[in-house]
Amino acid sequence: MSLIIFPIVFILAGTIQEPYEKYDQNSIQKNGAVHTAKILNIREVENVTINGQHPRLFYYGYTLNGKNFTDIFQTMDLDKAAAIEMSDNVTIKVYKGQSIITGFEPFTFPMYIFFLFPLPFFMIGSIFLCIALLPALKNYKLYRDGILQEATVTSLTPLAGRTPLDKGSVLVTYKFLTSSGQTFHGETSTRDFSILSFKKVGDPIKIFVSKNDGTTSCMAPEREAWVQSKFV
Numbered sequence: 149m150s151l152i153i154f155p156i157v158f159i160l161a162g163t164i165q166e167p168y169e170k171y172d173q174n175s176i177q178k179n180g181a182v183h184t185a186k187i188l189n190i191r192e193v194e195n196v197t198i199n200g201q202h203p204r205l206f207y208y209g210y211t212l213n214g215k216n217f218t219d220i221f222q223t224m225d226l227d228k229a230a231a232i233e234m235s236d237n238v239t240i241k242v243y244k245g246q247s248i249i250t251g252f253e254p255f256t257f258p259m260y261i262f263f264l265f266p267l268p269f270f271m272i273g274s275i276f277l278c279i280a281l282l283p284a285l286k287n288y289k290l291y292r293d294g295i296l297q298e299a300t301v302t303s304l305t306p307l308a309g310r311t312p313l314d315k316g317s318v319l320v321t322y323k324f325l326t327s328s329g330q331t332f333h334g335e336t337s338t339r340d341f342s343i344l345s346f347k348k349v350g351d352p353i354k355i356f357v358s359k360n361d362g363t364t365s366c367m368a369p370e371r372e373a374w375v376q377s378k379f380v
Contacts, residue, residue, distance in 0.1 A: 166220070168219065168220045168221065168222065168246075169222070169256040171246040171247075171248065171254075172243075172246065173248060173254050175243055175244075176241050176242070176243040176246055176247065176248050177241060177248065179243050180240075180241025180242050180243035180247070180248070181241065181242050181243070182239060182240070182241055182250070183210050183212060183239075183240050183241075183242055183247075184210065184237050184238070184239060184240070185208040185209060185210035185219075185237070185238055185239075185240045185247075185249070186208060186209055186210070186235060186236070186237055186238075187206055187207070187208050187232060187233070187234055187235060187236045187237075187238060188207045188208055188209050188218065188234075189205075189206075189207035189234070190204065190205070190206055190207070190229075190232070190233075190234060191204075191205050191207075192204060192205070193205055193222070198224060201224070201226060203222050203223065203224050203255050204222070204223055204224070204225075204226060204229040205220055205221070205222050206220065206221045206222075206223070206229075206232065206238070206249060207219075207220055208220075208221065208238060208240070208249070210240060210242070210247070212242060217247075219240075219246075219247045221240075221247075221248055221249045221252070221254065222254065222255045222256065223249075223252045223253060223254060223255050224253065224255040225252045225253050228251065228252060229252070238250075239251065287336075287356075287366045289358075290356040290357075290358060290364070290365065290366050291356060291366075291368075291369075293358075293359060294356030294357055294358055294359065294365070294366075295356065295357050295358075295359050296354060296355075296356060296368060297324060297354075297355060297357055298324070298352050298353070298354060298355070299322040299323060299324035299334070299352070299353055299354075299355045299365070299367075300322055300323050300324070300350060300351070300352060300353075301320065301321075301322050301347055301348065301349050301350060301351050301352075301353055302321045302322055302323055302333070302349060303319075303320075303321045303349060304318060304319075304320055304343065304344055304347065304348070304349065305318065305319040305321075306318055306319075306341070306344065307319055307337070315339065316339075317337045317338060317339050318337070318338050318339075318340070318341055318343055318344060319335060319336075319337050320335060320336050320337070320338060320343065320347075320353070320367055321333065321334070321335040322334055322335070322336075322353060322355065322367070324355060324357065324365065326357075326362045326363060327362045328362070332363050332365075334355065334363075334364075334365040334366070336355075336365075336366045336367035338367065353367060353368075354367070354368040355367050355368055356368050
């Protein structure tokens, strides 16, 4: 779920930002050419509140190379902003089609707030993913490098799912002889409920056993067991 939420939030965060909020403020301040602009409109951003106050938006127009341009500047420097009125001239800097009003601290909405919302879901999802992957990785190594041998079923226990979408699993416990002749017990969870129909306590099953320690094991899926029993 978190892997789905994060891309959605990332896309939404980019689309709800106004063009002037994406300006490279540092480059404009450093490399911008100084021009004069006229204030065309002033308004507060009423849907954003910072410490009980609203950011101020300045709409302004300027002429560059004989062409007229308009732009928007947002700031929380409200004391300075209060001194500017409609039709006032202000000093701006222009760089690569982007501009800012000089002498004011620009304000952009902190978009990281949008990423804080899915963060708990991401963390919880990551934990469950790791819990799910660790047994899978262990089994993968056993499927790849383990030794196929026979074990005896000691119990078959249906387990309920953890969520409404989880159909549950069957816990299969078994015993087998190690290479040293000792009896060792192991267990594997499987989502194949048909095992309850064709296996019972005391029946033989195929398992993979680690050739490194001879005790780590997992139940072999039917297909892998059949293939290895034919060719090993």
